[in-house]
Amino acid sequence: MDPTIAHAIQAILFSQSNGHTVSSQGRSRLLGEGALKYSDGNFTYGEVTPEGMEQILAPAIPREGEVFYDLGSGTGKGVIFASTLFPFKKCVGIELLPDLHAVSQEVRDRFEREIKPAFGNGWDPNVEFRQEDFADSDFSDADIVFAHATCFEEGLMATLQRKFEALKEGARVILVTKTLSSPILQWLTTSVCPFSWGSATVSCYRRGT
Numbered sequence: 560m561d562p563t564i565a566h567a568i569q570a571i572l573f574s575q576s577n578g579h580t581v582s583s584q585g586r587s588r589l590l591g592e593g594a595l596k597y598s599d600g601n602f603t604y605g606e607v608t609p610e611g612m613e614q615i616l617a618p619a620i621p622r623e624g625e626v627f628y629d630l631g632s633g634t635g636k637g638v639i640f641a642s643t644l645f646p647f648k649k650c651v652g653i654e655l656l657p658d659l660h661a662v663s664q665e666v667r668d669r670f671e672r673e674i675k676p677a678f679g680n681g682w683d684p685n686v687e688f689r690q691e692d693f694a695d696s697d698f699s700d701a702d703i704v705f706a707h708a709t710c711f712e713e714g715l716m717a718t719l720q721r722k723f724e725a726l727k728e729g730a731r732v733i734l735v736t737k738t739l740s741s742p743i744l745q746w747l748t749t750s751v752c753p754f755s756w757g758s759a760t761v762s763c764y765r766r767g768t
C-alpha cells in the first residue's frame with residue numbers, strides 16, 4: 560500500500576487522539592500516584608509519520624510473512640503504518656504507559672472493524688498491542704524490531720542491545736538517533752527520516768553470527 564493510503568488511515572484512526580497529550584497527562588497522573596519511574600527521559604513522547612515509516616523500514620527490506628515489533632509503541636502509529644505499508648504476517652506494539660496502551664487498543668479495534676473490511680481482497684494483517692516493559696518482554700520471534708529510541712537512556716539501551724544480540728540470525732534492528740556497537744549486530748545503513756517532531760538519523764542493523 561502506498562503512503563497516501565497510510566495517510567488516509569492515519570486521519571481515520573488517529574484524529575481523535577493526541578499521543579503527546581495522552582502521554583503527558585498519563586505520566587502526570589502516575590507521578591501523582593508515586594510511580595516515579597515515569598518521570599525519566601525514556602518516556603519522552605514523539606511519533607512516526609506515514610512517509611517516515613516507509614523510509615524507516617525500506618533499508619530492512621521487509622519480506623512477506625515477517626514479524627515486526629515497535630518497542631515503545633505509543634498510540635500505535637508505527638504498528639498500524641508498518642502493517643499497511645509492508646506485507647508483514649504480524650505487527651506487535653509494546654508500550655508500558657497504560658493510557659497510551661489503552662488508545663492503541665481502541666485504534667486496533669477500529670482498524671479491525673472499519674479499515675480491514677474496506678480493503679477486502681483477503682488483506683488481513685495481524686496487529687497486536689501489549690502493555691509491557693519491553694526490557695522484560697519476549698520479542699524473540701521478531702524479524703524486524705523498531706525503537707524510536709531518541710530519548711532512551713544509556714542503561715535502557717544497554718539492556719536493549721543484549722536483547723537484540725539474542726534475536727534470531729538475520730533479524731534487523733532499526734533505531735532512531737541511537738546507535739549500537741556489537742560484533743554480531745552488523746550495521747547496514749544510516750539515513751535521515753522525518754518524525755512528528757523533526758528529522759533524525761535512523762540506523763539499521765542485521766543480527767549476524
Ligand SMILES: C[S@@+](CC[C@H](N)C(=O)[O-])C[C@H]1O[C@@H](n2cnc3c(N)ncnc32)[C@H](O)[C@@H]1O
Nearest residue numbers: 601602605606607631632633654655692693707
Ligand atoms: C518516542 S515514543 C515512540 C512512539 C511510537 N513508537 C512512534 O514512533 O510513533 C517512545 C515510547 O516508548 C515508551 N516506553 C519507554 N520506555 C518503555 C519501556 N521500558 N517499555 C515499554 N514502553 C516504553 C514511551 O512511553 C513512549 O510511548
